[in-house]
Amino acid sequence: xxxxxxxxxxxxxxxxxxxxxxxxxxxxxxxxxxxxxxxxxxxxxxxxxxxxxxxxxxxxxxxxxxxxxxxxxxxxxxxxxxxxxxxxxxxxxxxxxxxxxxxxxxxxxxxxxxxxxxxxxxxxxxxxxxxxxxxxxxxxxxxxxxxxxxxxxxxxxxxxxxxxxxxxxxxxxxxxxxxxxxxxxxxxxxxxxxxxxxxxxxxxxxxxxxxxxxxxxxxxxxxxxxxxxxxxxxxxxxxxxxxxxxxxxxxxxxxxxxxxxxxxxxxxxxxxxxxxxxxxxxxxxxxxxxxxxxxxxxxxxxxxxxxxxxxxxxxxxxxxxxxxxxxxxxxxxxxxxxxxxxxxxxxxxxxxxxxxxxxxxxxxxxxxxxxxxxxxxxxxxxxxxxxxxxxxxxxxxxxxxxxxxxxxxxxxxxxxxxxxxxxxxxxxxxxx
Numbered sequence: 001x002x003x004x005x006x007x008x009x010x011x012x013x014x015x016x017x018x019x020x021x022x023x024x025x026x027x028x029x030x031x032x033x034x035x036x037x038x039x040x041x042x043x044x045x046x047x048x049x050x051x052x053x054x055x056x057x058x059x060x061x062x063x064x065x066x067x068x069x070x071x072x073x074x075x076x077x078x079x080x081x082x083x084x085x086x087x088x089x090x091x092x093x094x095x096x097x098x099x100x101x102x103x104x105x106x107x108x109x110x111x112x113x114x115x116x117x118x119x120x121x122x123x124x125x126x127x128x129x130x131x132x133x134x135x136x137x138x139x140x141x142x143x144x145x146x147x148x149x150x151x152x153x154x155x156x157x158x159x160x161x162x163x164x165x166x167x168x169x170x171x172x173x174x175x176x177x178x179x180x181x182x183x184x185x186x187x188x189x190x191x192x193x194x195x196x197x198x199x200x201x202x203x204x205x206x207x208x209x210x211x212x213x214x215x216x217x218x219x220x221x222x223x224x225x226x227x228x229x230x231x232x233x234x235x236x237x238x239x240x241x242x243x244x245x246x247x248x249x250x251x252x253x254x255x256x257x258x259x260x261x262x263x264x265x266x267x268x269x270x271x272x273x274x275x276x277x278x279x280x281x282x283x284x285x286x287x288x289x290x291x292x293x294x295x296x297x298x299x300x301x302x303x304x305x306x307x308x309x310x311x312x313x314x315x316x317x318x319x320x321x322x323x324x325x326x327x328x329x330x331x332x333x334x335x336x337x338x339x340x341x342x343x344x345x346x347x348x349x350x351x352x353x354x355x356x357x358x359x360x361x362x363x364x365x366x367x368x369x370x371x372x373x374x375x376x377x378x379x380x381x382x383x384x385x386x387x388x389x390x391x392x393x394x395x396x397x398x399x400x401x402x403x404x405x406x407x408x409x410x411x412x413x414x415x416x417x418x419x420x421x422x423x424x425x426x427x428x429x430x431x432x
Contacts (some may be wrong), residue, residue, distance in 0.1 A: 135161070347394075
């Protein structure tokens with residue numbers, strides 16, 4: 001286990017980390033210039049060459065990469081090595097355009113799994129644990145990413161993927177799983193199922209590693225209470241490897257970014273201007289070591305705050321806050337900015353499971369907002385008049401939070417579809 005807690009790196013002085021990042025950035029820029037014509041062209045358009053990049057301080061000279069660039073270069077325009085050197089691909093869902101295909105060399109996968117193992121160690125997980133991985137496998141990075149990291153750490157891994165609730169609970173009970181890895185919404189779903197089947201006394205979970213979708217502190221508290229665990233956040237994107245870009249330690253006050261492999265910036269999402277630490281803005285990440293799909297200054301669209309304050313755990317890696325929304329999933333409804341996280345906050349505070357769906361439409365040239373909310377088992381048994389009263393109460397709470405009217409519909413438990421354990425939060429019919 002000690003192999004995956006490197007005090008020399010994770011607790012290194014900031015100047016030492018920056019020297020490492022400078023060396024790796026210079027090397028990575030040269031690699032990209034020589035091997036990725038698409039990005040070399042962007043550099044030429046920006047009037048910058050590898051000779052201009054002498055340290056990490058020069059990173060702002062480099063042009064951004066956006067999701068559109070990844071789609072425009074589909075399928076392999078941003079691949080950094082010959083195809084024969086790649087041993088795996090992963091891909092995003094492609095729900096808003098062409099899929100993004102990310103390439104991995106054998107070394108890329110090894111470094112990725114090491115980052116995940118490091119995250120598990122930071123959450124006080126060891127080779128004594130039994131890790132149940134309920135993220136989706138296949139093109140989705142969650143399953144194989146957590147699987148590889150836990151296996152590298154020496155844990156017994158149960159490669160369950162998502163779905164098949166009865167089988168999930170059978171293995172969880174019989175093989176005494178101690179760590180659950182999945183999306184927060186799927187953890188909440190499994191928790192409901194455990195309580196419905198009166199299995200709580202037969203479940204041995206103590207830790208949860210959750211990511212891949214937005215969740216709040218209220219949702220964390222709800223999951224921890226219902227499952228009797230400590231829930232830890234993990235962050236990553238397919239474009240930058242997958243889960244393990246950043247991780248939450250036992251202190252749970254932000255996620256440490258694996259700065260020996262990833263360099264993080266925060267920018268103004270409208271102007272692209274770099275912002276100082278402590279500012280709220282869009283997260284931009286550069287992959288310093290990945291060769292198969294080496295992205296420089298990739299705009300994640302996640303809104304967060306970066307902090308370099310030393311953590312009580314001793315790690316000196318910069319920490320990122322949990323994403324506070326996205327610069328591209330903000331909904332403008334009747335001229336009002338609405339984030340799904342605002343709606344989630346209201347639902348959690350009112351005691352509802354954090355499984356909901358937002359449907360936006362336009363009727364007679366006017367925006368409409370409908371919020372579908374899964375009922376708890378207790379609410380499901382209420383009379384129609386009580387359900388109607390609860391819907392009205394939620395309408396009032398959402399109006400107070402958002403400033404606009406939302407139609408609320410309480411739906412039966414487990415009605416809202418989950419894909420790979422990940423809830424589909426927003427359906428905007430105005431785009432169709």
